[in-house]
Amino acid sequence: GAKSLGRNNYQVYAANVDTAQQQQGELKAHLRHAERNGELRVFYQPQVDAASEDIVGMEALVRWEHPQLGMISPGFFIPLAEASGLIVPIGEWVLRTACAQAKAWEDTYGLGLRLGVNLSAVQLMQPNLAGVVASALKETGLEPAQLELEVTESISVKTVPHLVETLDALHALGCRIAIDDFGTGAASLDYLRRLPADRIKIDQSFVRNIGVDPDDEAIVRATIEMAHRLKRGVVAEGVEIEQHLQFLRANGCDELQGYLFCRPLPTAGFDKLLGERERLVAEGRAMAMA
Ligand code: C2E
Ligand code: MG
Ligand code: MG
Ligand code: MG
Secondary structure (H helix, E strand, O other), X not given: OHHHHHHHHHHHHHHHHHHHHHHHHHHHHHHHHHOOOOOEEEEEEEEEEOOOOOEEEEEEEEEEEEOOOEEEOHHHHHHHXXXXXXXXXXXXXXXXXXXXXXXXXXXXXXXXXXXXXXXXXXXXXXXXXXXXXXXXXXXXXXOHHHEEEEEEOOOOOXXXXXXXXXXXXXXXXXXXXEEEEEOOOOOHHHHHHHOOOOEEEEOHHHHOOOOXXXXXXXXXXXXXXXXXXXXXXXXXXXXXXXXXXXXXXXXXXXXXXXXXXXXXXOHHHHHHHHHHHHHHHHOOOXXXXX
């Protein structure tokens, strides 16, 4: 009957919860050793100039190559790392690895590419963050102006005490600040006015609706216009189709990032891309990514 069915369902459900919690616990324990075991990878996604479609920078995006589970996305393990505090050593590892790689590409290709590195709220609450960034720059030799620290808009002055001072200290090192996922948080305008942000990244949820929802198109246009009036640059994330590109270009967006141009690539793949670009340019041709 219904009752026994219900009980069976409950047992199945309880068993699933047990397994899920157990799996999460095991993953957390493994995550603790992931860096030491060399299981973390940094992937790089190109950012292109909206007019020329040439590469002008890249965003560092971490992945976890689990020996049994394969490639685990940051959307899954970054929250675990934040809850356990492991994001602090992991974030520092990503920063150093990406800065060293960007310097190596600078030495080989000399393009002055900008490197975007994501910072978690937990990292922004560490009193020595500016010192950590300063030493990563000094030890790798990357120009501070080539480093852009990405801070998601959902981080607010309420959740991170001294946020403005922290970002000012990072800015004073000579690196740039970008506000990530712009438009998804609550205090957008106050945020833009008060933070030392050099540019904003329009969240992919708006970009996805270009050609679909006129309201989201209006938000994208207004965001670009506002950013420019405040003397900030604008990057659009999640550019997937030609129609997105045409709309963003027509409305003056500065730079673009998305699958239309390139997916995040492992180091070797990104290096190959830069090599191909160099050969094209040597032949007098342009690198148009789309
Ligand atoms: P994010 O910083 O907003 O990064 C952009 C995300 O959009 C990346 O997902 C990227 O792969 C994805 N993406 C790029 N182009 C497209 C596109 O055209 N369409 C779609 N649908 N997606 C696109 P990913 O790599 O899975 O990273 C997810 C989030 O995890 C990042 O969002 C960031 O918040 C966080 N994350 C990644 N690496 C790090 C890190 O080293 N430290 C910290 N604290 N967070 C990180
Ligand atoms: Mg980002
Ligand atoms: Mg984003
Ligand atoms: Mg995002």
